[in-house]
Amino acid sequence: MQKGIIGKKIGMTQIFDAQGNVVPVTVIEAGPCAVTQKKTVENDGYESVQLGFGELKAQRVNKPLKGHFDKGDVAPKKTLREFRLNDTSSVNVGDIVKADVFAEGDRVDVQGTSKGKGWAGVIKRWNFGRLKESHGTGPVGRMGGSTGCCSDPSRVFPGKHRSGHLGAVTTTVQNLTVAKVDAENNLIAIKGAVPGPNGGIVCIRDSVKAKKA
Known part of the structure; x- marks a missing residue:
């Protein structure tokens, strides 16, 4: 420089x-x-x-x-x-x-x-798509969906894109x-x-x- x-x-x-x-x-x-x-x-x-x-x-x-x-x-x-x-x-x-x-x-x-x-959901923070809005989905169209398995490994891996604080970072x-x-x-x-x-x-x-x- x-x-x-x-x-x-x-x-x-x-x-x-x-x-x-x-x-x-x-x-x-x-x-x-x-x-x-x-x-x-x-x-x-x-x-x-x-x-x-x-x-x-x-x-x-x-x-x-x-x-x-x-x-x-x-x-x-x-x-x-x-x-x-x-x-x-x-x-x-x-x-x-x-x-x-x-x-x-x-x-x-x-x-x-x-x-x-501030706090932002996965659609605004990570550009996720909406869930289907047909029968059975419920009032959760803007949620991230499944984030981990129920049996093995029975946890959510670190770094998974989820809701959280957006912005206020060095860019x-x-x-x-x-x-x-x-x-x-x-x-x-x-x-x-x-x-x-x-x-x-x-x-x-x-x-x-x-x-x-």
Whole structure:
């Protein structure tokens, strides 16, 4: 990975390209992010940088984090994320990463926390089909049906698709296209949808698939 940045999802809108076609985009407030820590092969076994995003009042910082920020002489940040870069020689603690680190046309992967849906049944959670609604089924058309044998092995195997909590998990959408970059206002417009609700924290990285292509 060559570059990355932390951002906050603003919402979806649409823009027009040079041919006049409508392009649905997600607007992300990307940065400015401060480099709060730099890891090297000699000290940590790998190279990476830790970025901080969002201002945080000093009275809301605990002592360990205060020492962490003071060591790098960086103002307290609300969100910290680590990015494993291929080369960190040109990055130093205290540097500011802005939205112009990406350019229009770049391919990126966007990681965020998906929207929480609460408890969901098997139809919504796993795309099950309904049971037959003829005589004898009863009022259980949206249930999952049989989940195990009654004799052998007389149990339900782990990992069986059943109802449960849906969403609120780390999700990555790969190989999206940067449609527009507004460096002055720290905004990046990415074609398509990205994980999470409006106001959610997302991480934008170089696309893994684009590098393989």
